[in-house]
Amino acid sequence: MPIVQLGEPGRWTNYHGTGFSRDATRFGLRCGDAQRGRDELAIAAAAVRDWLERAKTQGKRVRPLGAGWSPSNINICADGWLLHTRRFNRCFRIGQDDVRPGIDAGALMLVEAGALVDEVSDKLEEQGRSLWTSGAGNGQTFAGACATGTHGSMVARGGIQDHVRAVQIVTPQSTYWVEPETGVMTDDFIAATGAVPLRNDDVFAAAQLPVGSLGIVTAMVVDSVPKFLVRPIQNLRVIDRDALDWLATGDFRRFSAAYALDRDPAFVQMIVNPYKPFKRPAMLRFLYREDWRPDYPHASPGELGAGYDALSLLGRFLDDYPFARGALLQFAMKRGYASGPDVDDPPVYGSWGEGLDTHRPLADLFNASVTIDRADLPHVFELVCHAYARHGGSTVMTVRFMERAQGLLAPARFPHNAVIDFDGPRSARTAKAYQAVVDLLDAEGVAFTRHWAKSCWLDATRVAADYGEDLQRWLAARNRLIPDPADRALFRSEVLDGLGLTC
């Protein structure tokens, strides 16, 4: 039996300490030692269905739980059953006989739902392959990161869920293998995993970003690209207002030439101090992609700038000393990030996976974001900085760039996106300042979306307005996967009900 109960029912607190389940009964889904991945999935899927049946019989709600990172508490229900998937974390090569004609099996890998992004990255690199993008940290489970639309700042790529080619989902009534209509895996392979094939573009696009509401995801087929090297440049520069126009039009080469190397960057990120953003230096990070070669000078994760997510270690004194907030943030930016390698430093290199890191739990974290059309950046950037600073926001602002991401509920839904993150110490004043930003964007008539996993206080009305027809298609896919309302009720929670996804 790959599902075991973990301890006695009790309080469970999430990774960032932003929420807890009052009286959770915790279970662990564990991987076994089956020789073939498909056999292991068949065993796990059957166990998960039994577990769902038991929960339904006992009138319990359920939540799948990966690394428990989401500060939005989207992965929490008050007194239900939590299924920890972290130890269901094996990865498997896929043979050419197991895929449909025209599919390159060498690019694909079968991943169990509990594998961390970092683990998936390592296993792909073992095979000379790589993810093409991922989030700032690599400590989420791959399934969890996809479920919330996690993203990085690879300027020509979308979200992490874009890697997904097939998903195995267990519902109380069935185990589905969800793929696009063109198909990926053979029917024999799918049958061996204990699933029935469901080849439908809408259901697949819903399952790429399921927000934990479409059943229990037990496995995914993940796509990859040939392994590559990145050369990082990380520096502090005062940004000119004109640079926002270059970013808004996607002229990242010009931005890079002005502040780093005269080359096309694959990754561009700008961390700014909202207090005087054009006077105080911004922390810039560029990654330049190069072909893989094994003899590159290896750098440590620190030298590669691993863990580039925003400042999180600044204390509550930012709240206590508002007059010094701008200077303190600037101090923290200098202290909190690896300085360099700058343009004139000896170059260092790493694979995509080496440049990312898991990180330790950070208590009292606030993080929220808005995703806007990149073209709106010059218009709103200074206004956002001003509104956030005026209301006492105590975090830096990080601007990342990405293309439209896959998945019906992907927050990056504009053709070209700029994501403004507000990550740092949690305080009521910072939350209020973020709300001021939201109000400002509404008042300016600027379309934007918010991250599912962050503390963005979405509600059902807003979700319906933001996602429109795509939400209706997602709900139709949900009803197809879980037709019985009594079964759908298993996956309800206060947060998901509030978003209109489970009721």
Next chain:
Amino acid sequence: MLWVGWGLALLALALLAGQYAAGQADMFVSIANPRPLDEDHMVITLTGWGFASKAAQPFLTGASDFGLSDVRVYATRRQMLTSIASFGFVRPVTVAWRAHAGVQPLGDA
């Protein structure tokens, strides 16, 4: 001589304040490539300036079949105040850890 007394009192106060602040520092050790499970913690109370120690649970971590990913040691404000008020006789500290999820070899689908 009064000012010497005040000076010493201030010095003692500064020493205590320093101990109070530094005692809440977070000491963190991790393996190089962590694969952590949920964080768990226990409070260990050292008594008699370290001659004895006790915890509300056995000094054993759960779910640690694959060892630990990371460990951190810290004292909360209340724990530091307890320590200072008891002249260090009672010294509670919190030890938090995350067990390792295991690194599985790449298999065949």
